[in-house]
Amino acid sequence: MEKKSFEILDVTLRDGSHAMSHAFTPGQVRDTARALDAAGVRYFEVSHGDGLGGSSLQYGLSAHDELELIEIAADECKQAEVSVLLIPGIGVKGDLQNAVKAGAKMVRVATHVTEADVAAQHIALGRELGLKTVGFLMMSHMAPTAKIVEQAKLFESYGAEVVYVTDSAGYMLPQDVTERISALKQSIGCDIGFHGHNNLSMAMANTVAAVEAGATFIDGSLRALGAGSGNTQTEVMVAVLERLGYETGIDLYKIMDAANDVVTPYMPRPQEITGSSLVMGYSGVYSSFLLHTQVAAKRFGVDERDILLELGRMKAVGGQEDLIYDVAQGIAVRN
Ligand SMILES: CC[C@H](O)CC(=O)C(=O)O
Numbered sequence: 001m002e003k004k005s006f007e008i009l010d011v012t013l014r015d016g017s018h019a020m021s022h023a024f025t026p027g028q029v030r031d032t033a034r035a036l037d038a039a040g041v042r043y044f045e046v047s048h049g050d051g052l053g054g055s056s057l058q059y060g061l062s063a064h065d066e067l068e069l070i071e072i073a074a075d076e077c078k079q080a081e082v083s084v085l086l087i088p089g090i091g092v093k094g095d096l097q098n099a100v101k102a103g104a105k106m107v108r109v110a111t112h113v114t115e116a117d118v119a120a121q122h123i124a125l126g127r128e129l130g131l132k133t134v135g136f137l138m139m140s141h142m143a144p145t146a147k148i149v150e151q152a153k154l155f156e157s158y159g160a161e162v163v164y165v166t167d168s169a170g171y172m173l174p175q176d177v178t179e180r181i182s183a184l185k186q187s188i189g190c191d192i193g194f195h196g197h198n199n200l201s202m203a204m205a206n207t208v209a210a211v212e213a214g215a216t217f218i219d220g221s222l223r224a225l226g227a228g229s230g231n232t233q234t235e236v237m238v239a240v241l242e243r244l245g246y247e248t249g250i251d252l253y254k255i256m257d258a259a260n261d262v263v264t265p266y267m268p269r270p271q272e273i274t275g276s277s278l279v280m281g282y283s284g285v286y287s288s289f290l291l292h293t294q295v296a297a298k299r300f301g302v303d304e305r306d307i308l309l310e311l312g313r314m315k316a317v318g319g320q321e322d323l324i325y326d327v328a329q330g331i332a333v334r335n
């Protein structure tokens, strides 16, 4: 049987930044990048959790300059390439140009699932700069499949080479993923990717559904380090996909060692499904809201889950982090 091949993109050093409160050190980035490269991972992402330019009071200040971290990671690459995330409005074109000078070779331009049109200039710039250029539809559970197809076509028309379905809230079930990826497969010519979160313990099942439906770019993070309950666990995904007969190009022992020997020692807490992250998956809340919610719950003396349920009801989206505090205060007043 001919083995199907695809790319695994590791997001430990970007989505993991949320779980690390944006405090990756240069040494942690160097060691992680070296281990990912040695294991055969083709692409891995480095930047503030909210992408280039994310360091701010709204999203959390970075402990170290992300351009310096990108440069350190790129220096470790013998075969791998560094990706950066860019959310138009949080990051600007100049941030992307600087990331390229620091060694980035791929950009993922991320928008809310209904707002692909804000990415036209950034995708064009990515292509102009010679980057592998990707469109990333965040909170994909919030739009019906037809809308996702429409938005993916926009990304493709701007020049995106890959379009991602992104389950930012860890809300989707395998059938949701199958439906969306299959529809994209029939409607667009570029590659399709999937990025999952594990808030309902569905990240691996969703990933398998995505590859079986035709996705050829799949995200994971070592030890699942990422926002909320974290991402699809890269080293486990390699084993599962190999068992399913796919060619990952990644050395299983080396990727396990990267997770266990490099990442585990610096993780601030185990990547678990807690009551709060479960509520995020259940009610469709952005995984990156978790740590902000914990701070707000403490400050106003309220239950984190009540804040998250209310944010889910309000259909809060990325960029509305300040709402978390308003909601917490409102609950405290009502209590
Ligand atoms: C805030 C950006 C976000 O973390 C991007 C991402 O990984 C997602 O939407 O899941």
Ligand SMILES: [Mn+2]
Binding pocket: 015, 168, 195, 196, 197, 226, 227, 287
């Ligand atoms: Mn994510």
